[in-house]
């Protein structure tokens with residue numbers, strides 16, 4: 542089952558009077574790898590929390606005709622909205638297959654089945670293939686590489702047939718090869734699912750984003766193609782520090798902003 546679009550309109554989230562997300566609107570469609578970026582505290586994760594029912598929000602977030610805001614978390618999951626968190630939440634002591642069985646709501650009582658692909662249902666087999674984990678079914682999740690753990694989390698969403706994938710910093714801590722593999726995975730997944738990525742990694746964003754929304758202090762600062770947002774003076778101001786908002790080395794490393802001489806870029810901080 543597919544959903545053609547996620548449309549967020551005028552999203553507003555407050556925590557005890559503090560406005561974390563203020564009138565944010567964006568959309569994401571099948572076929573694109575959609576990015577949400579912004580400095581620390583910009584409101585990116587809060588947007589995902591609102592869409593998935595973890596934070597109370599005003600405004601609207603729809604997949605197709607279905608309004609998500611106001612529904613409990615489990616009903617939003619049932620509508621096909623899946624998310625990953627900044628820290629992988631797999632069961633380390635269980636095998637890859639057992640983790641996927643749990644995600645699929647299956648129980649696999651026989652230990653012998655863990656060592657073979659016999660008895661693996663088609664949705665799990667497909668998720669294993671898609672995420673490149675087919676040779677790891679018996680591997681305890683705890684000894685997977687950081688990248689493989691993130692892919693396992695994505696595979697868990699695939700076996701649940703999530704139609705909307707909301708991924709919070711999926712490449713944080715990954716090697717360069719794992720980042721590339723993850724970007725290519727997201728491009729493949731985007732053909733059939735809505736993919737929205739929250740990221741700090743600017744190089745990854747430049748390589749794989751089709752459209753980008755830049756948040757700053759809870760509001761949309763800019764949105765459009767990678768070229769559009771990189772050329773936007775407001776974005777340059779935030780990322781180059783005159784607004785004093787960029788706080789991570791990744792954010793400050795913006796090597797190919799048009800019209801910005803290398804010597805004028807702010808140096809990375811320790």
Ligand SMILES: Nc1ncnc2c1ncn2[C@@H]1O[C@H](COP(=O)(O)OP(=O)(O)OP(=O)(O)O)[C@@H](O)[C@H]1O
Nearest residue numbers: 556559561579580581582583584585586587588741
């Ligand atoms: N549960 C909460 N209670 C109070 N304030 C919160 C809560 N969750 C988030 N905030 C605040 O809302 C603002 C937005 O936070 P959020 O985590 O969405 O930012 P972010 O853009 O995802 O940042 P980062 O890149 O650091 O993860 C921050 O000022 C944060 O401190």
